[in-house]
Structure formats: structure tokens, C-alpha cells
Amino acid sequence: MSVPAPSPELLGGPCLPQRRELRTAVPGPRSLALAQRRSAVVAAGLSSALPVYAAAAGGGVLVDVDDNSFVDLGSGIAVTTVGNSAPKVVAAATEALSRFTHTCAMITPYEGYVRLAEELAAITPGDHHKRTALFNTGSEAVENAVKIARHATGRSGVAVVDHAYHGRTNLTLAMTAKNMPYKDGFGPFASDVFRAPTSYPFRDGADLDGNPVDGPAAARRAIEHLERSAGAERLAALVIEPVQGEGGFIVPAPGFLAEIARWCADHGIVFVADEVQTGVARTGAWFASEHENVVPDLITTAKGLGGGLPIAAVTGRADLMDSVHPGGLGGTYGGNPVACAAALAALDTIREDCLIDRARAIGDAAGGRLRALAETDPRIGDVRGRGAMLGVEFVRPGTHEPDPGLAKAVAGYAHRAGVIVLTCGSFGNVIRLLPPLTIPDELLHDGLDVLAEALEAAR
């Protein structure tokens, strides 16, 4: 990699060696004992992908209570982009914590909130006037983006696409595509949500006349569907992930997003980029919308924003944001002062440690190795992603038939060998890589070696 390695401070300090090392079976005895206690008191509906109990984490490792060191290729689902307990985040949050923990921004505000809004105005795409409102979770940000779009347009409809994931609250579940495990048995859901086909290059193939479904063609297909099912004049917002996350790390074909955004602009539909997973340096740009030169009307952020602390934002056009009456937006905890301090420090870390370049370098290195694997392994149907957000889609050799069993087997092998990787996808057949951008090169390659081994073992 041509990019400088992460600075030593970002690697979790001298007490956290950056290596994979197992001292017990996975999970170990202490984790098993905790799992037993957990099942007696924690709701069964909450599951864990790898039930080892965390003791410390930093750089690219997570150490569990049995003193096993894991390579972290998941970042707690794209959250610890700047690494766990990044030094600047710890220092800034500690300092904020010692001054005050909460006043409620709706009662007596504080500078950190304003400062974070200034930062978000500066780093989000477009040089128009912007406003920000802060919340706690990605779902809450998406809900509020819809509220703002409805208020600004006086319309009710919300357009989303296939394979979308927007959260677990009632409205965002209506917007999320996949039934199991997210929606099953939890309805009825909010109404006036319209779902269009998306662009999924690996699965789009050709249309009925044999023409390839490229980005603009996929956009026309989505637009025609929405005009037929909803009518453009009914739609307040179109909400879309610029790279689909939970749905399978799907990168739309070039031109798809721009064409959709243009249609939205032509019809007064608020174009909302849900960058909760893709935003804040993950894809090798501040925001994934930039790769397609799209300037969203509103952007939602959360996961990577707070360096691990819960914070979320809606940032976008001042005229839309300010259409809401005073008091119309808010929440008790939104923009918590400690989380604001952490977010400001996370953004500083990204800038000072050149983590956007690092995301690109990780994408090149890991993507290259995964594509090399795909060349000789017909079970790998597709390798895709942007920056440090990479997915590998498994199929039955010679077909497009999803192979979720293989994704599960590879993840299971990796977990037992000391590598945290996650699966995703509407068909459950995608392994996704979301390493912290502070992972050292050797550790990243070690994690990829294990994935290659896992694929061999699953033959």
C-alpha cells in the first residue's frame, strides 16, 4: 500500500498487540459463562454473530474476556471507522464527560452541537446553504429526513428500492425490504411507502429485448415503476443508499443514482441519500454520493460519525430543513454533548491521519486479493464495493443461484479462527468486509488469508 500506515497511537497503544492470537476455543470458557447468564436475562430476539465477550479493542483487533485476540473486519457494523477507542475520541469525550453529560440541546444548547453542524455542512457534497439536525441512531435520522421532506413538500409518499435497509423503527421497517429477520411479525407498517426495482449489476442481466440493464436503464425502470405505482406528484422523498449495505453491498451501475436524482429534482421529490453505513470516509470519500457526482438534497449519517458513540444526523438544503416550525424536530438525547465531542474528534482523526486515502488503499489491497480468489473459484459470483466496504457474493458454480450456506460456513470458519467477519444480503449469501481504517496492513492480510483458508475448507 502506498498510503502511510496508521500512526502507532491509532493502533490501540502498546498494551494491545496487533496480532491474531487464540488462547482458547472460540468462544472460550468465560464467554460461554457470560452467554449462559445472558440467555437468562437478555431477550432472545437479540442475537450475536460471534458470541465472544469483548474486553478491549483498538487498531484492528478485538480482545475478548478469554484473552483471545481477533482481527476485526466488521468495525461493529461500520461504526469504528477511526478504530476503537481512538485516542482523540477518548480524550475529547473524556473532557466533555467531565464538564457535563447532558443538558438537552432543546433546553440549553452547547458549542459542540453547533460545531458538528458546521463540520457536516463543510464535508457533505454541494456548496449550497445547509442545516443539520442531530439524533441518536440511523433509524431516527431516516425517520426525521422523511418528516422534513413531507413537511417541506406537503406530500406523503416515500419511495425506496429493492434490497433497501433503512432501520428497525416502524416507518423505517416499512422502508426496509427484507422480511426475515427484520419485519416478520412486526406489522402493520407505516403506509405510503413505494418500492421500486434498483440497480444490481450482478443480477440485472438484460431486459426482454436483450439489452443490458445499465445504470440509466435501471433508473428508467425504477422511475417508470414509481410513476405507475405512486405518481411523482405524490412523492415527498426518495430515500436510497448510494451503496446498499445490509441488502448485499450492492454498488449500483454508473449513472443510476444521477439519473434518479435528476428525476427527483425535475418533480420536486426530495432526494435523500441514506449514508448511515457508507458515509464518513468508509468508501474512500467523505460520502459515497461523491463517487457518482450526486449532490443529495438531504443526507443521513450515523454509524461512522461518532467514533463508536451513538450520534446521527440529517444534513441538507437549508430551505427544506428550515421549512419545519420551531419545536417540530428534536428529542431528549439528540446531539448528546459527549457524542458531539467524540464525533468532532473522529472527523479530526480522519483528516489528520488521512483515513480517506487509507480507505481507498484498503479497498485496493483487499479488493485485489478477493478478485484474485474469484478468478479461480467459481463459487465467488461477484466481488464489489467501494473503499473499505467490500462484499463477496457466493453462488452455486456456473449459476447466479445464491449460496447462503457457503457464506455462513466461511464466516463460521473465520470466527473460529479468530477473524470477525459479517454476512449480509437479501439472500444471505454475501460476506462483507468493513475493517476499521486503522487496521495495520499485516493484520488485514492475515484476515484475508483466513478467509481464503475458509473457502478451501468449505470445498
Ligand SMILES: *Cc1c(COP(=O)(O)O)cnc(C)c1O
Ligand atoms: C444501520 C443502518 C440504518 C439504521 O441505523 P441504526 O443506528 O441501527 O438505527 C439505516 N440505514 C442504513 C443504510 C444503515 O446501514
